Amino acid sequence: MRHSAHYKxxxxxxxxxxxxxxxxxxxxxxxxxxxxxxxxxxxxxTDNADIMTQLPKASGAFRNINNKFMTVMKAVYKxxxxxxxxxxxxxxxxxxxxxxxxxxx
Numbered sequence: 001m002r003h004s005a006h007y008k009x010x011x012x013x014x015x016x017x018x019x020x021x022x023x024x025x026x027x028x029x030x031x032x033x034x035x036x037x038x039x040x041x042x043x044x045x046t047d048n049a050d051i052m053t054q055l056p057k058a059s060g061a062f063r064n065i066n067n068k069f070m071t072v073m074k075a076v077y078k079x080x081x082x083x084x085x086x087x088x089x090x091x092x093x094x095x096x097x098x099x100x101x102x103x104x105x
Contacts, residue, residue, distance in 0.1 A: 023086055030095045037102040038069050061105050065098055072098075 007014065045051055045062040052059040072095070075088045085091065 020083060020086065023092075024082055027086065027092055027095065030092070030099055034069070034095050034098045034102060037099070038065065041102065041105060042066065058105050061101060065101050065105065068094060068098055 002014075041062055045059055045066075072088070072091060075091070076085055079085055079088055
């Protein structure tokens, strides 16, 4: 599109959309990573008294991550449109933090 003779007329708008789409791409990549790890660990830590007893620190860490994940999912439920998700306060930073925490759990 940038090579079009008419691009200059829409450059500002196209640049804005490119930025939004790049942000969505980065956000959703991180979201998928977090969700994949969360689903796996949720099966390990949820309703498993033996694991909670044997790994209390990891269980507590997962509980914190689970609470954050549920908070993000509730916010997404309230903003079901893709671009609306970009406006959720600190959503990218929260997902980044969860990804790091999940890797260490």
